[in-house]
Amino acid sequence: MTLNALQPWPFSSTLGESNYEAALRRYPGQAIVDLKAMCDNMRHLVEVVGGPKSGTAVMGVVKADGYGHGLIPSALAALAGGATWLGTAQPREALLLRMAGIDPKRCHILTWMFNGRNAPLPELIASDIDISLGSLDGIEAVAQAARKLGKPARVHIKTDTGFGRNGFTEAGFQAALDRLVPLAKEGVLDIVGQWSHFSVADAPDVPEFVEVTDRQLESFNRFTERMRQAGIEPRIRHIANTAATLSRPETRFELVRPGIGLYGYEADPAMGTPSKYQLRPAMTLQAQLSTVKGVEAGHGISYGRTYLTDEATSTAIVPLGYADGIHRSASGFDEAGAKHTSKPGGPVRVMTADGPRLMRVSGRVCMDQFILDLHGDAEAMGVREGDTVELFGPGRGEEHCEPTADDWARAADTISYEIFTCLRIRIPRLYLHAAEVLDAQDMSKLNAKTLL
Numbered sequence: 001m002t003l004n005a006l007q008p009w010p011f012s013s014t015l016g017e018s019n020y021e022a023a024l025r026r027y028p029g030q031a032i033v034d035l036k037a038m039c040d041n042m043r044h045l046v047e048v049v050g051g052p053k054s055g056t057a058v059m060g061v062v063k064a065d066g067y068g069h070g071l072i073p074s075a076l077a078a079l080a081g082g083a084t085w086l087g088t089a090q091p092r093e094a095l096l097l098r099m100a101g102i103d104p105k106r107c108h109i110l111t112w113m114f115n116g117r118n119a120p121l122p123e124l125i126a127s128d129i130d131i132s133l134g135s136l137d138g139i140e141a142v143a144q145a146a147r148k149l150g151k152p153a154r155v156h157i158k159t160d161t162g163f164g165r166n167g168f169t170e171a172g173f174q175a176a177l178d179r180l181v182p183l184a185k186e187g188v189l190d191i192v193g194q195w196s197h198f199s200v201a202d203a204p205d206v207p208e209f210v211e212v213t214d215r216q217l218e219s220f221n222r223f224t225e226r227m228r229q230a231g232i233e234p235r236i237r238h239i240a241n242t243a244a245t246l247s248r249p250e251t252r253f254e255l256v257r258p259g260i261g262l263y264g265y266e267a268d269p270a271m272g273t274p275s276k277y278q279l280r281p282a283m284t285l286q287a288q289l290s291t292v293k294g295v296e297a298g299h300g301i302s303y304g305r306t307y308l309t310d311e312a313t314s315t316a317i318v319p320l321g322y323a324d325g326i327h328r329s330a331s332g333f334d335e336a337g338a339k340h341t342s343k344p345g346g347p348v349r350v351m352t353a354d355g356p357r358l359m360r361v362s363g364r365v366c367m368d369q370f371i372l373d374l375h376g377d378a379e380a381m382g383v384r385e386g387d388t389v390e391l392f393g394p395g396r397g398e399e400h401c402e403p404t405a406d407d408w409a410r411a412a413d414t415i416s417y418e419i420f421t422c423l424r425i426r427i428p429r430l431y432l433h434a435a436e437v438l439d440a441q442d443m444s445k446l447n448a449k450t451l452l
Contacts, residue, residue, distance in 0.1 A: 005351040005356055010433075015451075019451060023430055026428060027426060028290065029324060030286055030427065030430055031285050032432060035073060035438070036077075036437050038081065039078075041081065041262055045245060049245065057255045057256075058255070059083060063088045066263075067259065067260070068283070069282060069283055073434070075102060081437075084108065085110065086110075087109070087259075093111070101441075104128035111132070112131075112132030115137075116141025130155065130156055131156070132155070139176065139180065139189075142189070146188045152190040153190065154192050156192055156193035160196070163197045168223075177226065184231075194236075197241065198216055202270070203270055204243070204248075204271065224237060240252050240256040241267065242261035245261065260416070264282045266279065269409075269410075274394075284393035285420075285427075286388055287319060287389055288388050289317065289384070290316075291385060292317075292378045295313060297312050297313075298336075301337070302362070302363030303366065304337075304363075305337050315373055316350070316383060317369050318389060318391075320427070321366045321369045323424065323426075324424050324426065326391075331361055331370075332361040332411075345362060350387070350389050353381060353382030359375075360372070430450055431446065434451050
């Protein structure tokens with residue numbers, strides 16, 4: 001009998017259980033996504049800004065394949081939770097949302113990452129997808145596409161308030177206004193909004209960064225005033241990401257854009273844990289153990305011998321590696337192997353005969369696998385090939401033997417966003433509680449084989 005580090009999944013039907021078993025046969029790791037958690041997260045974010053009648057709308061940011069959770073399922077969960085906007089960086093994903101049947105009567109969609117030479121601008125305009133403009137070339141390209149199509153393009157003007165990424169700087173904004181004003185009067189561009197992006201709103205406990213956010217907000221308001229003086233009144237202004245949505249009410253304006261909050265995480269661990277903000281992580285990553293065997297003391301583990309067993313022990317292979325998106329930087333070194341330098345690897349919850357234990361990546365993460373030193377005899381512990389282990393989920397953290405994506409981020413010296421967005425598509429995504437939050441029409445938009 002194999003052990004499971006997780007509670008049994010609440011399958012909606014025998015078909016859901018069959019889908020789960022099929023996924024286990026297809027691949028030795030699975031990402032389980034709770035759509036009810038995502039729906040509840042969005043519903044909470046809507047309440048944070050004052051509810052659906054507050055005058056502040058909420059965008060569900062579903063870029064990067066829904067932060068690795070799945071584009072269409074994430075979008076549907078966000079809409080079920082009260083979002084009235086969706087956001088994607090890439091135009092392709094915006095068009096996929098429309099192709100899935102999420103029409104303009106249901107929600108607005110904003111996309112912002114393109115170059116005017118190659119982007120599918122006519123398709124975006126025809127599909128009533130809002131387009132960000134942050135360069136003179138972008139203005140000309142969108143205007144040209146709108147003229148050819150005979151339909152005004154809905155656009156949002158991106159302003160660089162200090163982030164240094166996309167958008168017009170204050171020095172270069174006059175040239176943009178000189179082009180935008182006549183195009184708006186011509187009816188080629190419908191200038192819906194003005195927006196920007198905070199750089200350090202996720203560090204509310206650092207006075208210097210709070211001042212930076214204050215200055216960005218002041219710059220944002222100056223851009224607005226310049227637009228008004230030029231005769232352009234942006235109907236919708238938006239600058240608040242998850243961090244600002246949760247901690248800076250004065251930044252909410254007519255629209256907020258929570259990204260990571262939809263998926264159940266705080267923007268930065270410096271802000272606290274998800275539970276502080278009544279958010280619940282939606283994704284659990286699990287895997288089934290491969291080879292379990294005994295090794296002697298001093299046995300090298302993985303490439304480079306950066307980890308040497310300090311006594312006779314058992315090891316277990318987790319058959320996911322950096323080709324699956326498991327960060328090589330989450331490798332674990334010990335003093336003996338790494339010559340007096342130790343580094344804890346990513347945490348894994350393993351069930352034993354005596355209850356759950358937290359194990360860590362031992363040695364370097366390989367392309368298709370990594371190894372755990374079980375620090376004991378596998379047979380005595382009850383650990384066997386085929387056991388299901390948990391890499392991360394909606395738990396309380398590794399100190400409770402419930403690892404989260406934040407814990408993996410610390411081990412890999414990165415952020416939780418990268419932990420799930422890097423997970424490759426060869427890991428099956430399976431969805432819990434879909435029927436509880438989606439109506440029949442939305443359920444039909446999902447792959448039935450992915451529903452638990």
